[in-house]
Amino acid sequence: MKLASLKDGSPDGRLHIVSRDLTRAIPAPGVATLQQLMEDWEALAPALIEDYGRLNDGALAEAIPFDPAEAMAPMPRAWQWLDGSAFDSHGDLMDTVLGIKKEKTGRPLMYQGVSDRFLGPKEIATFPSEGDDIDFEGEFGVITDRVPLGTAPDAAMRHIRLLVQINDWSLRRLAPIEMKTGFGWVQAKPPCSMAPVAVTPDELGGSWHDGRIDLNLVVHWNGKQFGAANGAAMSCGFHDLVAHAAYSRHLVAGTVIGSGTVSNKTYREVGSSCIAERRGIEIIDQGAPKTAFMRFGDTVRMEARLPDGQVLFGAIEQQIAKA
Amino acid sequence: MKLASLKDGSPDGRLHIVSRDLTRAIPAPGVATLQQLMEDWEALAPALIEDYGRLNDGALAEAIPFDPAEAMAPMPRAWQWLDGSAFDSHGDLMDTVLGIKKEKTGRPLMYQGVSDRFLGPKEIATFPSEGDDIDFEGEFGVITDRVPLGTAPDAAMRHIRLLVQINDWSLRRLAPIEMKTGFGWVQAKPPCSMAPVAVTPDELGGSWHDGRIDLNLVVHWNGKQFGAANGAAMSCGFHDLVAHAAYSRHLVAGTVIGSGTVSNKTYREVGSSCIAERRGIEIIDQGAPKTAFMRFGDTVRMEARLPDGQVLFGAIEQQIAKA
Numbered sequence: 001m002k003l004a005s006l007k008d009g010s011p012d013g014r015l016h017i018v019s020r021d022l023t024r025a026i027p028a029p030g031v032a033t034l035q036q037l038m039e040d041w042e043a044l045a046p047a048l049i050e051d052y053g054r055l056n057d058g059a060l061a062e063a064i065p066f067d068p069a070e071a072m073a074p075m076p077r078a079w080q081w082l083d084g085s086a087f088d089s090h091g092d093l094m095d096t097v098l099g100i101k102k103e104k105t106g107r108p109l110m111y112q113g114v115s116d117r118f119l120g121p122k123e124i125a126t127f128p129s130e131g132d133d134i135d136f137e138g139e140f141g142v143i144t145d146r147v148p149l150g151t152a153p154d155a156a157m158r159h160i161r162l163l164v165q166i167n168d169w170s171l172r173r174l175a176p177i178e179m180k181t182g183f184g185w186v187q188a189k190p191p192c193s194m195a196p197v198a199v200t201p202d203e204l205g206g207s208w209h210d211g212r213i214d215l216n217l218v219v220h221w222n223g224k225q226f227g228a229a230n231g232a233a234m235s236c237g238f239h240d241l242v243a244h245a246a247y248s249r250h251l252v253a254g255t256v257i258g259s260g261t262v263s264n265k266t267y268r269e270v271g272s273s274c275i276a277e278r279r280g281i282e283i284i285d286q287g288a289p290k291t292a293f294m295r296f297g298d299t300v301r302m303e304a305r306l307p308d309g310q311v312l313f314g315a316i317e318q319q320i321a322k323a
Numbered sequence: 324m325k326l327a328s329l330k331d332g333s334p335d336g337r338l339h340i341v342s343r344d345l346t347r348a349i350p351a352p353g354v355a356t357l358q359q360l361m362e363d364w365e366a367l368a369p370a371l372i373e374d375y376g377r378l379n380d381g382a383l384a385e386a387i388p389f390d391p392a393e394a395m396a397p398m399p400r401a402w403q404w405l406d407g408s409a410f411d412s413h414g415d416l417m418d419t420v421l422g423i424k425k426e427k428t429g430r431p432l433m434y435q436g437v438s439d440r441f442l443g444p445k446e447i448a449t450f451p452s453e454g455d456d457i458d459f460e461g462e463f464g465v466i467t468d469r470v471p472l473g474t475a476p477d478a479a480m481r482h483i484r485l486l487v488q489i490n491d492w493s494l495r496r497l498a499p500i501e502m503k504t505g506f507g508w509v510q511a512k513p514p515c516s517m518a519p520v521a522v523t524p525d526e527l528g529g530s531w532h533d534g535r536i537d538l539n540l541v542v543h544w545n546g547k548q549f550g551a552a553n554g555a556a557m558s559c560g561f562h563d564l565v566a567h568a569a570y571s572r573h574l575v576a577g578t579v580i581g582s583g584t585v586s587n588k589t590y591r592e593v594g595s596s597c598i599a600e601r602r603g604i605e606i607i608d609q610g611a612p613k614t615a616f617m618r619f620g621d622t623v624r625m626e627a628r629l630p631d632g633q634v635l636f637g638a639i640e641q642q643i644a645k646a
Binding site for chain 2: 077079080082085102103105107109110111112113114115116117126127128132149150171174177178179180181182183184185186187188189190191244245247248249250252323
């Protein structure tokens with residue numbers, strides 16, 4: 001099933017079921033918001049899944065054309081956003097950029113970020129200053145229903161109800177200053193963006209395995225391809241991230257958990273999902289970073305396709321501007 | 324004005340106005356939840372303040388006795404919880420405990436914590452294991468209305484609508500492990516608790532100045548006084564913390580911002596608001612920590628009084644247990 005939250009003037013939008021080919025949509029019957037669905041997934045989802053089948057079969061005459069420009073983030077706000085950093089090659093390159101060597105502990109890396117607002121897929125992202133070194137970060141993520149404290153990874157897998165595609169905006173000038181405190185990021189992490197639809201894991205077929213999204217995240221910066229790293233390279237699966245997060249807290253229904261920047265060891269061939277990583281490669285290869293960060297007016301586009309070419313989540317297509 | 328959210332089976336509770344002496348309460352007319360009030364403070368607060376006056380005058384026959392056991396946290400859940408660490412003597416002692424020396428940058432320290440649930444003042448706090456070194460942290464905090472991105476400290480002061488008293492539960496075994504990553508705390512910071520009422524700054528008279536709460540936070544552990552540090556010693560005021568948080572994000576209405584553990588340089592006289600800090604003093608004075616962390620069944624009590632002896636926020640009185 002594919003789900004979107006369409007603009008209706010409210011902070012949560014109106015939940016819609018979207019056809020697999022992303023052309024048509026219907027309001028989810030009896031479920032106003034995605035948050036409401038996450039709070040009672042087992043009771044509410046089956047009827048929606050049935051309608052999703054009928055929508056795909058073309059049997060619902062009341063369906064409207066699906067316009068991604070009308071979509072908010074599928075989860076326009078969440079009570080909790082926890083972002084991992086599960087791609088080792090990204091971590092290693094970031095250490096290179098920052099001139100540090102982080103100890104490998106085997107524990108998932110995770111921080112809590114701003115979640116009262118996720119930007120929509122085509123929303124202009126605004127920042128205080130170009131001088132803060134504005135960067136995109138292409139990620140995959142999951143949305144869980146309620147996860148009890150102490151849930152083990154195997155059981156956590158069953159709480160992953162939806163998959164999403166995320167752009168985790170980052171201010172690179174501020175990131176190392178905040179990291180040095182040990183307190184994590186506040187100023188360096190403005191609100192993230194999401195691709196227009198959230199999808200149930202079955203939509204991926206064999207491309208969802210081991211709690212990983214085995215698809216390339218194709219990133220374009222100002223119209224030019226920048227990266228196409230594959231999501232299967234996570235050093236731990238999303239179920240491990242969920243279990244890590246639930247060690248000492250119940251995870252509220254609608255918790256969003258991110259993979260961290262999608263990155264592969266073959267970064268010289270596949271490219272990167274953020275600028276900072278390319279700068280790390282330049283430091284290794286050329287002794288110094290060459291690629292500048294974003295300028296106001298720049299655009300970024302992120303999209304993932306199934307092996308059959310079908311676009312899975314729709315595209316993030318954003319421009320940046322001064323706040 | 325004093326406000327509480329009383330249990331009504333909903334996640335946000337029912338907003339009540341509480342008399343200054345904490346003996347009587349009435350449902351806030353026309354405003355169901357504190358979140359709703361924060362979203363439209365200027366329009367909604369004046370009528371409530373009028374009723375607060377009548378409640379204090381004994382003119383409202385429909386008032387019910389105020390029972391703190393029926394109180395949830397005044398803000399039972401928030402879209403955002405950002406905790407500072409604004410008491411330098413606490414930071415210095417924590418560095419001693421952790422065996423590190425954090426660079427003094429002059430920038431406020433701040434992390435984003437779990438906010439989908441704040442425990443009520445008498446709610447049992449549960450944790451996975453005593454082995455995680457369970458500790459309380461007595462703090463003050465503020466609740467803001469919507470703060471636009473880029474708001475300066477002076478303007479930020481006007482967005483501080485309510486003051487609260489917080490117990491920021493911490494798992495000390497995990498804290499340094501998570502700090503070392505630079506990502507901040509997830510497992511080390513389970514949900515916080517709040518004293519039963521939130522108060523408008525005018526309730527403090529001269530004890531609210533320079534964006535600081537100039538009151539002693541009296542902490543008892545298992546019935547024995549542990550600390551009575553004063554809140555005026557913050558190295559920056561709450562308005563500075565609000566402005567820091569709003570550098571690259573709009574702060575959603577109902578954002579809760581904490582002071583960090585209340586601590587004074589005279590800690591040998593006034594005591595501490597958390598166990599870790601006392602252990603730091605023991606390391607300095609005796610070469611090793613002596614005081615063990617909490618055991619299941621332990622209790623903690625936190626309360627602040629105005630100079631005239633009046634209890635300001637009510638008391639946090641919690642017991643801890645295995646999750």
